[in-house]
Amino acid sequence: MLKIFQRLWQVNWAEQWQYRANLIMYLLYGLVSPVVYLSVWRAVANSQNTVKGLTAADFAAYYLTLVIVDKLTQEITIHIFAYKVQDGTLSDDLLRPTHPLLTNGLMYNIAFKVLTLIALAPIWVVLFLAFRPDFSHVTAANLSLATLAVLGGFAINFLLGAIITCIAFWTTRVYSISEFIYAFALLLGGTFVPLDLLPVAVQNVARFLPFQLFIYFPIQLILGRLTPDQIRMDFILQAVWFGLALLAFGWIWRAGLKRYSAVGA
Amino acid sequence: MKHVFKLIAAYLKVNLQQAAAYRADTTFSIVMNLFWLVWELISLQVIFSNTSSLSGWGLGELIALLGVWRLANMFMYSIVWPNTERFNTSIRDGSFDYNLLQPVNSQLLVSISRVVVWRVWEIVLAAILIGVGVSMSRSIATFSNLVSFLVLALSGMAVLYSLWIVLIAFTFWFVKFDNNVTILDALMSAGRFPATVYPPWLRIIVTFVIPIAIATTVPLQGLRGDLAWWQVLVFLGIGVAALFISSRIWRAGIRKYSSASS
Amino acid sequence: MVGQTQKQAPIQVENLSKTYQVAEREGGFTSALRGFFKRTYKDVRAVQEVNFQIGQGEVVGFIGPNGAGKTTTLKMLSGLLHPSGGKVQVLGFTPWDRRPEYLRAMTLVMGQRNRLSWDIPAADSFLLNQAIYRISDADYRQTLKELDELLGLAPITRKPVRNLSLGERMKCELAAALLHRPRVLFLDEPTIGLDISAQARIRSFLQEYNRRTGATILLTSHYMADVTALCERIIIIHHGRLKYDGGLSELSRQIAPFKIIGVDLATYAHADLRAYGTEVPNPSGDGKCLVQVPAEQVAAITARILAEMPVLDLTVEDPPIEDVIERAFQEKVD
Numbered sequence: 001m002l003k004i005f006q007r008l009w010q011v012n013w014a015e016q017w018q019y020r021a022n023l024i025m026y027l028l029y030g031l032v033s034p035v036v037y038l039s040v041w042r043a044v045a046n047s048q049n050t051v052k053g054l055t056a057a058d059f060a061a062y063y064l065t066l067v068i069v070d071k072l073t074q075e076i077t078i079h080i081f082a083y084k085v086q087d088g089t090l091s092d093d094l095l096r097p098t099h100p101l102l103t104n105g106l107m108y109n110i111a112f113k114v115l116t117l118i119a120l121a122p123i124w125v126v127l128f129l130a131f132r133p134d135f136s137h138v139t140a141a142n143l144s145l146a147t148l149a150v151l152g153g154f155a156i157n158f159l160l161g162a163i164i165t166c167i168a169f170w171t172t173r174v175y176s177i178s179e180f181i182y183a184f185a186l187l188l189g190g191t192f193v194p195l196d197l198l199p200v201a202v203q204n205v206a207r208f209l210p211f212q213l214f215i216y217f218p219i220q221l222i223l224g225r226l227t228p229d230q231i232r233m234d235f236i237l238q239a240v241w242f243g244l245a246l247l248a249f250g251w252i253w254r255a256g257l258k259r260y261s262a263v264g265a
Numbered sequence: 266m267k268h269v270f271k272l273i274a275a276y277l278k279v280n281l282q283q284a285a286a287y288r289a290d291t292t293f294s295i296v297m298n299l300f301w302l303v304w305e306l307i308s309l310q311v312i313f314s315n316t317s318s319l320s321g322w323g324l325g326e327l328i329a330l331l332g333v334w335r336l337a338n339m340f341m342y343s344i345v346w347p348n349t350e351r352f353n354t355s356i357r358d359g360s361f362d363y364n365l366l367q368p369v370n371s372q373l374l375v376s377i378s379r380v381v382v383w384r385v386w387e388i389v390l391a392a393i394l395i396g397v398g399v400s401m402s403r404s405i406a407t408f409s410n411l412v413s414f415l416v417l418a419l420s421g422m423a424v425l426y427s428l429w430i431v432l433i434a435f436t437f438w439f440v441k442f443d444n445n446v447t448i449l450d451a452l453m454s455a456g457r458f459p460a461t462v463y464p465p466w467l468r469i470i471v472t473f474v475i476p477i478a479i480a481t482t483v484p485l486q487g488l489r490g491d492l493a494w495w496q497v498l499v500f501l502g503i504g505v506a507a508l509f510i511s512s513r514i515w516r517a518g519i520r521k522y523s524s525a526s527s
Numbered sequence: 528m529v530g531q532t533q534k535q536a537p538i539q540v541e542n543l544s545k546t547y548q549v550a551e552r553e554g555g556f557t558s559a560l561r562g563f564f565k566r567t568y569k570d571v572r573a574v575q576e577v578n579f580q581i582g583q584g585e586v587v588g589f590i591g592p593n594g595a596g597k598t599t600t601l602k603m604l605s606g607l608l609h610p611s612g613g614k615v616q617v618l619g620f621t622p623w624d625r626r627p628e629y630l631r632a633m634t635l636v637m638g639q640r641n642r643l644s645w646d647i648p649a650a651d652s653f654l655l656n657q658a659i660y661r662i663s664d665a666d667y668r669q670t671l672k673e674l675d676e677l678l679g680l681a682p683i684t685r686k687p688v689r690n691l692s693l694g695e696r697m698k699c700e701l702a703a704a705l706l707h708r709p710r711v712l713f714l715d716e717p718t719i720g721l722d723i724s725a726q727a728r729i730r731s732f733l734q735e736y737n738r739r740t741g742a743t744i745l746l747t748s749h750y751m752a753d754v755t756a757l758c759e760r761i762i763i764i765h766h767g768r769l770k771y772d773g774g775l776s777e778l779s780r781q782i783a784p785f786k787i788i789g790v791d792l793a794t795y796a797h798a799d800l801r802a803y804g805t806e807v808p809n810p811s812g813d814g815k816c817l818v819q820v821p822a823e824q825v826a827a828i829t830a831r832i833l834a835e836m837p838v839l840d841l842t843v844e845d846p847p848i849e850d851v852i853e854r855a856f857q858e859k860v861d
Contacts, residue, residue, distance in 0.1 A: 025448065028448065028451055029447060032451050032452055035467065036455050036457070039462055040319065040462055043319060043320045044315060044316045044319060051316070052315065130466065131464075176293065176294070176297050180300065183300070183301065187304065187307065187308070193308075193312075197311060199314065274658075275654060275657075275659075278654075279652075283647060286646075358641075359639075360641055360642065362635075363640070365607055366606075366630060366634075366635055367659050367660075368627035368628075368659065369627075523606075523608050
């Protein structure tokens with residue numbers, strides 16, 4: 001079993017190394033929004049000293065951490081699988097004795113992640129120097145806890161992505177639907193703005209949704225801005241959502257396959 | 266000249282028919298578009314619930330900017346993306362030769378063969394946003410401001426268009442670089458906020474390197490009456506110069522493609 | 528092919544050459560690394576000093592093996608490519624100036640590449656062409672009617688192009704290419720990939736079109752059937768050089784000056800015909816024995832066979848044109 005993952009890693013890494021120019025482009029693409037949002041909030045913070053207790057340097061810390069956490073927990077399964085459902089090449093994957101999404105899909109994501117992080121490193125240093133974030137509350141203990149949070153977050157995000165990808169079994173508009181859900185994640189997960197700045201009612205809803213579990217939660221954990229109670233609560237939520245997502249994925253995958261084989265490749 | 270209009274009309278008709286054929290997709294796209302508008306407005310609301318002014322810009326002005334930005338965005342999605350895709354495909358499979366065989370300017374053909382026609386309604390949407398934004402900000406929309414705004418908006422679009430032509434012309438020299446236009450799209454999201462909000466280095470990038478700001482912030486400044494008439498003329502000149510330079514680069518690209526010795 | 532004065536011939540090609548520079552790259556990591564710093568280039572002479580003229584209304588076949596330079600030559604004649612040397616005049620224009628007047632008077636159809644838009648019915652692409660080529664409504668209707676008659680377009684133009692079969696698509700591509708009634712047609716492998724009946728249909732269409740309009744046609748093809756059916760004159764190009772320019776039958780006479788005698792014998796036993804000439808295998812499986820003899824000895828050898836063997840049936844044929852052309856590729860023809 002381990003051998004399979006090893007091989008898949010090698011193949012995926014080699015494939016993606018070929019497209020590294022595209023990868024740089026994609027990376028830059030993903031950096032524009034955080035830099036833009038950070039600039040906006042810094043402008044606000046600079047004009048009135050703090051925004052709900054956050055200084056410009058605090059915002060810088062948030063978004064710079066966001067850039068890394070986002071890359072660590074992101075998933076791109078839809079881009080590598082949805083088209084296969086549409087043009088029938090999924091059949092090739094189904095002939096293999098391994099689950100296409102849980103093995104190859106997973107390895108593809110991880111290879112992509114590693115490459116992206118390598119490319120990101122120098123750019124991140126530049127951004128660090130440009131925005132001067134305040135990382136004074138980061139502790140080793142929190143960092144190690146955050147590793148768990150990131151793993152859990154990626155697991156949930158990966159499953160969610162897989163579930164959305166399965167919608168491709170029913171409609172070609174799966175990309176739009178994915179975008180639609182992404183819009184919610186942007187707002188309610190903490191990508192656009194730290195959740196503290198949202199209206200309280202919205203915050204209370206966002207707290208229990210899975211989106212913040214792979215964005216806001218790990219970020220704030222690293223920055224030392226969560227109380228022990230909050231940390232515990234969020235880890236429990238991660239476990240719950242992971243379980244739910246796993247069940248939902250199992251169900252939709254089976255239903256989707258049934259439809260795929262009924263409709264014909 | 267009459268023939269050019271006839272030609273554009275013919276292409277629009279074809280693309281309209283295509284959109285009509287895929288009615289459900291078109292409706293769905295319109296709905297998604299509206300959804301994103303709501304998201305954009307919500308995000309503005311979140312910002313202004315935490316402050317009353319963003320580097321000297323009020324909520325009304327940002328709503329007007331959103332309208333201007335949506336015009337530029339419409340241009341990207343209705344013309345730039347579809348035609349880029351078609352161009353890249355045609356270079357790859359060799360059917361670009363047919364573009365050169367037709368007795369019509371190849372740059373014109375590349376610019377209009379695909380048009381996502383339903384997006385034209387975004388002009389209406391943008392007008393509404395601008396109208397609402399201006400009335401909210403209580404700045405006087407004088408006639409001369411409106412004229413400046415129109416001139417600057419068109420000029421800004423001309424700059425974006427020219428940049429696009431130059432980016433796709435790169436394919437003639439670097440065949441494998443077909444991800445070229447992504448950089449234009451990537452920086453589009455930076456156009457949603459006034460360039461004055463950004464740190465100086467970012468301001469320079471969005472004004473001079475990938476000049477999104479020329480299509481968004483500058484027209485807004487014209488609308489607000491911030492610019493002197495000679496400044497408006499300078500930007501107009503930039504738009505015209507951009508069109509001229511890009512068409513020259515395109516022609517050079519065609520010469521390279523047909524391996525002219527010069 | 529009657530005498531055309533130099534001034535009148537619509538296609539005149541003089542010393543045409545095209546040389547490409549291709550970067551050399553061997554495999555391997557060190558070679559790639561070296562190549563990063565210093566590129567070595569190799570000259571590929573795709574077309575070398577080709578000369579010919581084509582008269583009004585001629586249908587000329589342009590043949591050669593893959594990579595011979597046919598497509599490159601056609602591209603230069605249609606203005607898509609600038610030559611490295613030489614002169615070309617088509618209808619009095621220099622093609623690579625790509626003047627609109629020239630582009631409206633000619634057409635290039637490339638067999639494997641699609642001009643028509645994939646998702647819309649061909650009829651709509653035709654309307655686009657009308658706008659592009661500035662065809663008046665009256666001319667457009669008239670031309671479309673004729674093309675419909677000759678090609679049988681009516682049922683297929685309303686379907687999206689992606690739903691058409693290969694043969695139907697080719698018909699529509701040809702129609703779209705001819706809406707503006709060009710005086711010169713360049714066709715690059717127009718029948719490639721089509722089934723036999725579709726090929727025949729296209730061939731008879733081109734013949735009829737040439738007859739009706741007097742258009743000058745230059746076509747390349749891998750299929751001998753195209754060439755033998757349509758072209759009285761062929762130009763053979765190989766390794767970028769012109770090898771032969773003239774009639775098909777003359778070519779036969781020049782480089783394969785023999786005939787094939789096919790004999791149907793009354794015996795079941797295998798007859799030894801080596802005394803009469805070179806035995807040649809018979810791929811058709813009709814039981815005939817084939818003997819290849821020099822053309823000028825046909826009469827004499829035929830008489831001997833009839834006298835000496837129990838002949839049921841005897842035929843005399845030219846060698847298959849494919850073999851002739853194959854030989855032409857290999858030899859230098861004067």
